Every structure is written in structure tokens, then in C-alpha cells.
Amino acid sequence: MTLPNLKTLVSVLALTAALGGAQSFAQESEAPAIVQPEDWSLDQRDAVSILTAPEGDLDIAVIEVGPAEDAVSAAAAAWQAYAPDAEREVELTTPGAPENGWEERVAISYVTSPSEQATVNALALRQGEDWTVVITNGSQATANKRSAAVSRARDSVRAEGFEREDFSGQTAHALTAERIELLREFVAEAAERLDVPGIGLALIDQGEVVYEGGVGMRELGGTEPVDADTQFMIASNTKGMSTLLLSILVDQGALEWDQQVVELYPSFRLGSDETTQSTLVRHLLCACTGLPRKDWGFILADLDTPASDVFRQLSETQPTSEFGELFQYNNNMAAAAGYIGGTLAYPDMEVGAAYDRAMEELIFEPLDMEDTTFDFEQGESGNWARPHGLDVDGEQTVMSNHFNRAVYPYRPAGGAFSTASDMAHYVQLELSKGLTPDGERLVSEENLLARRERGVEVGEGVWYGMGLFDEEHWGVPVVTHGGTLLGYHSTWYALPEAGVGAVILTNADTGSAILRPFLRRLVEVLYDGRPEAMDQIEAAAARFDAQADARRQGLTIPGDPAVLATLASRYESPGLGVLTIFEQDGETWIEAGAIQGPLATRENADGTVSIVSVGPGVISLEAEIGMQDGTRTLTARDSQHEYVYVEAETD
Template identity: 65%
Template sequence: MAVYTAPEGNLKVAVVQVGSAADANAAAAKAWSLFNPQAEREVRLVTAGAPGDGWEERVNISYETSPNERAVASATALREGGEWVVLITDGSELVANKRTAAISLVGQSIRPAGYTPESFAGRTANPLTSERVQLLRDFVAVSAETLEVPGVAIALIDKGKVVWQGGYGVRTLGEAAPVDENTKFMIASNTKGMATLLLSVLADEGKLRWEQPVTDLFPEFRLGSDETTRSTLVRHLVCACTGLPRKDYAFILADSGAPASDTFRQLAQSEPTSDFGELYQYNNLMASAAGYLGGALAYPDMELGAAFDKAMKTRIFDPLGMSNTTFDFEIGESGNWARPHGFDVEGEVTLLSNRFNHLITPHRPAGGAWSTAADMAKYVQLELSKGLSPEGVRVVSEENIVERRKRGVPIGENAWYGMGLMERKIADVSVVTHGGTLQGYHSNFYLLPDAGIGAVILTNSDAGASMLSPFLRRLLEVVYDGKPEAAQEVAAAAARLEKQAEVKRASLTVPGDPEVLAGLASYYEHPEIGSIRITRQGDTLAMKAGFVEGPIATRENADGSVSLVTAGPGLVPVEAVVGELDGHRTLTVRDNQHEYVYVETP
């Protein structure tokens, strides 16, 4: 057994060589008995993962914890032949969220003794012929059907040319209008790479330097303390390496109508939880600040949001011919656009309102763009050509477009974050990529720079997230004649989603426990974030917290506490623990590394 302890001392990752065991559950139980014989936790969820990396069987097990514990407890059981190895993660949830890269590195690098990982080094990439394109199209169609994703758009690029672009399925569940290459999707965090591309163009224009302090360019910028503010350079805004944790609930739970300047207000209240360059910590507000900095430098006399929108149009979208890419929701939600879909409380795929996704408007450089497969293909062509438009016109210098790809902070095994882009080494092949996630929209793009091949995939369902990694795997299989593993990944993901929905539903009382609901106040407030309102909708109570609302379900936690959980459809519920403080009723909401206590207000 090897035990890795986080510097904070309250999180451990153990790799236990169990040997023979009857099954994964028995292997995990034996591992816990060796690692911590006193541990007594009830199993919450058991799901099978896809085989791979030399393992014939992979099983993920999570255990019951209570929200007030802020704890993680999980095991991954790996089998080769008759021998099991178990990875255990146990300890502080806050530290686990901060040190995801280190946990991933340990987990991803466990392989059977003597196993030689697959390598594509030295292989000549296959061109994307019509036959190989058809293999990828067939994979997308089957995967979407397996995962019940209503619509998918893809684009494939080879040697600078778009070899195929189009869609599968429908824009809206239950309707006939098909998805095609011009269907608009929200691309979420794929916006980040475009925003850093704006900074690259401005660097070419002499308006900024990557190593320049942000306050030299935007004196209003502040990041918690004077020391951290002075230390923040332009590249730090988009490196995910400054030590700032995610703070998404600060805008998910906020009241609507905030201006673009709200990004800087929130950053002024933020402090890093790790040193610069020490850890990968993804922060949307910093990426938002990067885009708005670019807008302010391009059009200093305009309001921040309008300046950014205009700078992206004039410096990026227009030069590339991305005529269907916009930050305007009125345009995005009109004509040929894909509606978002997600799971309801029973685990069924359903149409979602897009209201939730409007939350990104004040912070849109981090994830607010609408685009299409055809437009994204032009962006990928620019990346593959290192700065040339599809027509061969230089949009940005090679030096500054490639600067964004330089390996920065590690995010796992053979993976690094640059500036709004990631690089991964898969089977000794470099893949430059980034993903995007909003409610009901999941997307990714991939560059295989050495092969001159690129791909885009856009989906209109939360289940679409489970297509992204297998799609990349299938692309590599087709290009490099890799082992056929992608289909197994999709099958495992479909089974996992079904099991997760089943276990989640079993944990909830829907509608909520009448006794708990009768004891709620009608209005709770947090001084910095906003309010939570409890209202009646027919015979049930509903909860509204910022951009999340829905009927209230309740869950009794292992420690006896009770949580309210919004039971409306969609990826992001609000879970609030019922409590009391100084004689006042409270609701406590927690995210990555923050806690928000809402107190009843008359």
C-alpha cells in the first residue's frame, strides 16, 4: 500500500494492492480494512467504468457523506486477471477540490505491472477519407442514440480543409427540425480560447505583453490583497494557475442584471487558496477579466461588455468569417438553434428552459458565446495553421497564437493547462483541446497538430458530456488505427448515467417532507450573493436561488441533517442544508471551496 497525503494533512489517496477478491466490492472492502480499519461508511453508488490501460475491469464506488462533513470518500477497484488494485480517496472535500490535478495524476497513472501503454509514436496519420469520415459519423450517431442526446453537430478538418460538417438528430426533442452545420449551440468555456486569441491579436498590435502586470493596463483591477494584485500578470488571467478556486455559485446564485464590471467586483473579494503556479485551479472570473481587459484595450471609451463584444467581432469573428457566432442571446435563441436538454428528477431526458444559461452574460468572456460547427471549424483551421484564416490571410502571429498552448500548470497525467487551451499527450500524440459546459450544452474541439487534423463536436444535452472523451478516442482510433475502445466508453457512460439517476431519485423525497417544508421561512438572504425565496406553486413548494429554481425535494443526510434540493430538470440543482443561527432559520449552500449561509429575513 502506498499512501499519498496532501500538504494540508487532511486528505489521503491510497493505492492498495489487494490481490485476489471475489469482486470489486470485496476488493474495496479489503482495501479499506488495510487502509483504515475504523472506517465505516455506507456504499452510495457503484458503477462500472470502461476497461483500458491494461485493466480488464474498472469499478467506481462512492460512499455516503453528509454535506456538513465536507468530506469525500470513494474507491476505484481495478482488476487484471485475478488481481485487484484499489485506489481510495478519503478526507476533506475542500482540499480534494483544490488538489484535483494531483488526485487525477495518481489515479490516471496506475497500471498493471509489466503493461506497456499504447503508443502512436512513429505512426503515419491516416487521412480523413470519406470512408474514415463515415466511421466517425456512424460513431456519433450510435453514441447519441445510446446516450439519448437529441442533437449533435460535428466538423472534421484535415490538412487545412473541412472534409465534412453536419449534424445528427434534432434541435428540439419531439420536433422534426434537424441539426446541421449551421445550427447554433452555446459553446460555453470554448469561448475562453477565443478570448485569449483576442489577447494574442492585441499583443501583435503592441497593446499588451504577456508578462505585463494587469494593473499597468487596467488600474481598476484588484485581486484580494495588494500583494496578489501586484503579482498578477496578463498571462495569469487565463493560466488557471493563480491559486484562485472556482467561485461559480457567486454568479449562479446572484440576482440577474449584473453589469460586466461585476467580474472585477467579485475578483476584488477573492483570495488564492494556493500559491501562484503551485496548482491547477480553474476560475471563470479570471478568464472573464482577461476578455474584458482585451475589450478595454481595443475600445477604451466603451462600456466593458460592449467593448469586448465589438473587439471579438472586429478582431476574431469577422476576419475568420464566423458570421453565426455571437454573444447576443436574442440572436442565439432565434432561427436555427438547438434547445438545451437535461434529465428530470426521474432520470428522463427533457427539454430545458435556457433561462439558467443567461447567468453567463455578465461574465461572457469565460463562456457566453453561441456558435455553430461550421464557424467552429474556421476557428480550428486558424489554430491548425497557426494564425492563418481559411482563406490564407494572417489574422494573428504564429508566436502569439502558439503562446497560448505552452504547457503551464499540470492538470493530470501528461496534461497541462496553457492560456484558455489544454494540451494532452495521448498514446504519445499531442492533442490541443478545450471543453465547454453549460446547462444542456456540452462541447469540445480537438487539434492533432502533428497530423494536421481537427474536430469539433457540439451537443444539446447534459448527456452529451459523456460523448466528448469517447469521440476523441474514436478520432484517434480512426487516424492512428488504435485499439477499439471508444464504443466501450459510451456503453459504460450510459449505464453510469442510468445508475446515477436511479440512486439520486431514491435518496430524495418528492415532493419534499411536509414537516420540513412547514418549518421553512419564505425569504432568506446572504449579504453578498442574494436571496433564496420559498414560494408555493400549486400544491407544492418551490425554491428560487438566483438562476436556479424548481420544486423542492428533501433528503435526509447520514448525520441527521436535512437538505432541500431543487427537483427541476437540469444539470445544476441547489442543495441547501436546513439549520439555525442565533435563533434564526438558515439555509447553507456550498460549492467548490465556499460556504454561503442564508439567514431568514422578515
């Protein structure tokens, strides 16, 4: 989701006027090295390397700047060398942890208008006195569609002489009590630094759960601690379990990975006849069919949407790239895979109920995952962790779980509640290649591992299989998947060669910043790596602070009364449903699907005006106010779609 724009900082051109020395230095330097993704063009001149996407509307430019006063000055000089006529205001600067040999890393975003649908940012990198800047500039849709290539190219820019740690071939240390405590201490310190109320944690070594427990509290200001049996929403970690269901069905002969989906579910349709007939079972899970992410389609939909609506939405969606060409993550495809699996297991039941029963009987019960459920009433009762997010002033606050009910109609893609203890049983299965913790064969090794076969590249050392990521970092193979909902961020890691696994569940949006540093800390503990993980936590804390300040300063809160007075009370959008504007407790509120909260307003760089929901949490709805044939409209956008609400008659 895009943070609101900030308009109070300096423009790029104003800075470049004072930086002629840095600009001159750059022109005398050699062009920096960068990995050229397949099908991208490369233009190198002097100290500038420009990669251009095949669509021609997105650049990644790498500029060797040389000495500069600071990161923003270095970026200004880089823009002068890359596109001297560009004029962009700096919106936000956020520091990053040292990485890839760079002593300082600063991300810079620039002001854009919603209708531009543009990605404009810079990454300023310093080694010694010299700066290198990576500029990404162009179409947001292309940047989203080609996110793997963008990531691969940016990550390839490294400081001169840098050599990454390589632990390949080394034997991992056992997770002794002392090493377990190092990991627990890291989690506790990270939680405190990032203001995460509670974390569930489990560790596995050589097939045994060597630690399961928790850090902190289930609710901010509460007295009930998180333990191994505290329920969290695990979001997209559900996907790997849904693909496990299909693996079991392959073992049973109910389906084949390379079978046409329409043979199993005749009413399945994907965009056109050609793509429908080309879609195999594995394509539902591979994030490689070219279907773009379309999460607003279910976030804004009515909460009582039936599970079968997944198939309607897919029938109206056309791929934006070829099968197998690019990584594009699509939740509806994963949801369809789970529902088809449930239907094959229990053909006489409604698709959602069939999936729930299949997961309970074929996965949760055999793995003794007794606290894992798709039932919100059960998940939100007893020992459960409440979701938390930053409010508009950057303060951590407990949130309603109302928003997360939007995932229920799509639950095979991310709707389960689970615990650190239950998730440890699942990771044990992954590490044992199909055996339950009791040693019983649940799924064949062949079909369990089929989910990890490397498909499309996601970034350097990262590939997507079928509902799982297969990765390699510092020479260490890792199987993983993460999960994100409002107020819940989690992941699990399996390190097959080390025989080690981990589960980490958090109940705050700021918990997202713990997940990757935790993997780094795990590797540090297992292989005596350089201590870098806590630097990443510190950088994340600074980033959250900067983002909170930018969000608040870019908005009029409460919303401008003159702007709010122009709004209709009810809007409708085909395929989504109703959006309402209403007064509550003296404030103007918005409700659309899972979005519910007070409204702010913002004037955009192009003179248009948007309304922005400002409830706590990282996800908010931004909609541009407009007119269409004399009728009031609100237009919301994601990277590849536009959702238009049109004024509707009130009852």
C-alpha cells in the first residue's frame, strides 16, 4: 500500500544546482556493474548504467556519484546525470542497515500523484566518501509485474571488494540451551525495539522441538502472556498447507500436478478460453501464470462473499505476462487450488465447507494441530493474540480484527489461525520430508518436495515453487513462506541441510521487520556469522518512525470539511459492492468491505484531491475524488488495477 505523499521537502532540481562538483565527478567515473535481467535493454554511458524494461516505461539507473554531502545530495546529483529535466520533490528518506559492503544505505521516495501510477525512488549507497545511487523510475504496473527483475538488478549493485559470507559445506552448531537463549534474547530485544506486544516462537533441531513459547503479551497493556499455544492469524503461511493438501490428493490418485484444471473443476475459467485450457494444477500454485495481484478485489468486497466467488473473479481476470515468464503473486489462484482440493475430497459439500473438512481431517488432525482453525469465533476466543498497528500519530494501538475477516472467503490463500506449537509440527513435517512428528508417513517425499521445485525467480537466491519459497542465503538452503494480514506478520523457516526449523508469529504490523532479521540471527547462531541482525532491527525502527511522520504530515486530519461536504453518502462499484460515507462520533467515516475508519483528505501533486482512511494499521484506502458524466465518483487504485465507485441512490 502507498503511504500518503509529503510535500514539504525540497525538489531534486533545487538540490542539483548546488552539486556541480559531484556531477562532474560522476561523469569522469566508470559505469557501475549491474546484473542485466533477461529481455531488459542496457545503456551505459560514462558513470551511468540504465536498464529499461521490455515495456519501455520503467528504468533502473545506476549512477556512480562520488563524494557528496549526504544521501539526498547524492541522489540529486544522480538525477542530474540520469534525467536532468526531471523535477520531483523528496517525500521520505529512510535509513537501511549496512549491507553488500555499503557502509550507509538510504532509501528515498519522491512525490507522485495517484493518477500517475508511477514508481519513483532512489537508493543511495555509500562506501567511504563515495556514493552510488540506484534510481527506479517509471510505470508502477511494470514495476509490480517485473518486481523480481527489479529486485535482482538492485541487489546486484555491491560495494567494490565486497565478498558475502558463505557457510556452504559447514556443519551447523546444535541448538543448545545457550544458543536457544541467544535466539530468544534477540526476539525479545527486537520486540521491545519495534514495540511488538507479543511473539510466538518455536525452534526445531534434528526433528525435535527444542523450544516453544512466547515473548510479551497477547494485548498491549495486558497481563496475559503469549505462550506456545497462543493463537495468531498466520495469513499466507496457510498456502503451504493448502498445497500439502494437494500433495496428499496426488498420492491418492485424485489429481496430477500437470492435469488441466478444467478436467477436475469443469466450471473453472481464467480470462479467455486459451488461458483456461492452458491452466494446469501446478499453475494454480506457482505464482507464474502472469495473473497480477488483485487483493483490493476482496478487501473491498462485501464480507459475506461466498467462497465460490473466487472462481467468478478469476474468470474476469486476464494474465498480464506469459505463463512461466514472471513472478506475480495472486491470492485468488491459491484460494482456487485449495477449494478444488476440498471439492475432490468431498464433492457433495459447498466448496468452502469441503475445504475446511479436508484440511481438518487430512492435515490438522494427523499433525496434531488441534488449535489451528479457519473459524473466526474459535480463533478469537480464549488464548489468542489481538492484532496491533500504528495509528496516524505513529503510536502502537490494539485493533479490531474486523479487517481480517475479508480473507475468509479466500481462506486457502491465508485465512488460518494457528499457534507456535502447531506450526512447529508442520515444520517438522517439512524437515522430515513427509513424516508426522510420530514418525507416520502423511505424504510421499516425492510430492512433498514437488512443492519446492524452483519455478520463477523472485530475487537473488529466491525462487517460488508451489506455495513455498525455495531460497539460498550465505550458502545456506532455506525453505520458507511468510504471512501478512492487518496486525499479524509471521513466517517459518526450514533449513534442510542443517536439520533446523523455526516459527515466529507476531501480533503487530511492526512485527514484519523482525522476520528476515530473525533468519539472519538464526544463521549467525548456527554458523558463527557476523553480527548483523540487530543492525537491521535498528534500521527498521528508524524507518517506521520516518514513515509515521510522513504519513501524518501529508494529511489534513480531520478531513477538510469543504472537501468532505462534496462527497455522496453512498457509492457502488460493479463486482465489489457498496462504499458509504457517514458521520460517527462527530467524525466523517468510510466503510467499504473490510475498510472501516475515519477520513482524512489530501491535495495531490497534480491538484486532485483524495480521501484517505486513517484507522490504525498499515493498510488504508485512498480514493481520488472525481466526476463521471455529471455523477460523483471515487477512484481507488493498486499497481495494476483501477476501482471506480459511482454515486448511488440512497434508500
